[in-house]
Amino acid sequence: MSDNILDVNDLKTSFFVEGNEIKAVDGVTFNVPKGKTLGIVGESGSGKSITALSILKLIEDPGKIVGGSISFKGEELTTAKESRMRQIRGNEISMIFQEPMTSLNPVYTVGQQLRESFKIHQGLGKKEGTKRSIEMLELVGIPSPDKRVDQYPYELSGGMRQRVMIAIALACKPELLIADEPTTALDVTIQAQILELIKELQEEIGMSVVMITHDLGVVAETCDYVAVMYCGKVVEFADVESLFENPRHPYTVGLLNSLPRHDIDQDELIPIKGNVPAPDEMPSGCRFAPRCPFASDICATLPDLETQEDGNDVRCWIYTDEWDGEEVNVYDKEHSS
């Protein structure tokens, strides 16, 4: 029995559009240790949200999981029946989404929406459900929960709505919470409240979290481990301190160099050149090679995600014996841009 609550292995999710296969998630491997927070970070189109939806099997036509395995507490989810998935969703694995307004139903009160999950998963009646709903609202720090429970989503502010979403997601005390950009639509002072809230609740309930974000600051503050995704693949997997102190993949280094910091003075930003390739122009070798300042001949072949001596993984030829280019220092700023 592993200590991981979730093991994702070589997951592949594709969308079939007009006879073409678009590989949104293309062989993603990571694991979430029990009680820990894994960050999945990447830019738009890297496949991080599709990875999250795949775990809960919420991919709709024309998308399909075409390969790999998702093991939740040893149970294989890719082959699980829909009826089993319904038991898992909301009960054992919960998800919160980016936009709290669109993921709450505007015509039902907060209480009705909270009661729904108690009714479905625990068979609670209206009276008991309302009582538990008020408790949940209090837990997520909503003032006067007995009044708020009868209000509609439009009567709440953005931060308050996101707290309601968290209350619904945590109603059945899930073992795993998937948070897909939970604070992206919020102002920083509200973001700070929400992130702190998730952290506090995590300690209280003892759940594991998958935090999907594009914000490296959020990653540094909340995560224990990080998977960096680029074009549907994990390019680096590391514990959070190593990732920021000793990033290995040229893409990770590029991301950190591009980031304007509010906490220190920087002379100049070093952007990554070019753009993310379009899905139909995806290079067959390393996906990052066309933008990589160190790319060499061997990069025309796809490298594997290989474990390094410190236990962290990186998908780059530079860290293998087969590397054919000159010796490189990925932190060499002259070389990039």
Next chain:
Amino acid sequence: MTKNTLLEVEGLKQYFPIKGGFLGRTVNHVKAVDDISFHINEGETVSVVGESGCGKSTTGRAILRLDEPTEGKVTFQGTDVLALSKSEMRKMRSDMQIIFQDPYASLNPRKTVKMTLIEAMTIQNIGEPKEREQRALEIMETVGLQKHQIDRFPHEFSGGQRQRIGIARALAVNPKLIIADEAVSALDVSIQAQVLNLLQRLQREMGLTYLFIAHDLGVVRHISDRIIVMYLGKIVEMGDTKSIFDNPQHPYTKALLSAIPVPDPKNKSERIFLRGDVPSPIDPPSGCRFHTRCPFATDKCRTEIPVLEHKDETYAGQHDVACHYAIDIQEGRHKPTHEMKNVRKVLDEEGQDIAETKEELNQR
């Protein structure tokens, strides 16, 4: 460096009427911007920061008269902008351009890059008609687009490239001042860095002045010479970038800075949590507008509106703050009335009461 004032804003107010009630009369106003004053020097980058609804975008739009300001004075190179007629204002806009947040929504999807750029030049009567295409090509090169892309439509470009088209359009008319309204917010970091570097290079080469409207303080620190912090339609603090980041004086600025996640897992600095949300600008709090969320608030803050001024002679002209207790707080003479440590239990007054009753119950 020149210290000529390019733009001067005095007592700017922007109230939006709320229609309703009997026969759709104006029942109230949203006080989006409420009496703000500042200036921008030539060649400078000034940033306006704040959370949603603080009035930063409204300020930018009011300066260009995209929305007619309710009150106040805007002077651009000695000309009173608000007194100009419509046609005079149109001419004036060749000196003052704006770049918007969403480059897709602000470009005409049925016009190619060439048409977009030439249209801007035609309206402002820049150059001879025959030369305009050549000029369009030059500008495209300046902003880092390929010449062969000139006949393409906006949908054929990526987000970062579209933002470059937005910048090219602004540059096409030789502006002096560019108002960048969240110009890089919608972009991924690797692309955002490209566009930020481009903006800085253009400033060096063409002597542009920027009014940068943004919520991302990392971006702001990187690009600005001076910073204006707004809260609920008022300026709460204004000063040199270094001074604002190293020595924030207003409790709101402090909270804002401490709320940003730091991309360094080893940095676990103390965080100041604010209570609740931003109040409605329809009926803003009396006195200091921040008092409802401020841990240092007293009765004075509830009644007296603080003046934006330098509190310390060493900061004269460099760093102004609108807080009654800025100096007292700094020197430790004025302590917070409550501490925000455990967010969940002390979100606001009511939340606090609940926490207390709960504790009482536990003790019994």
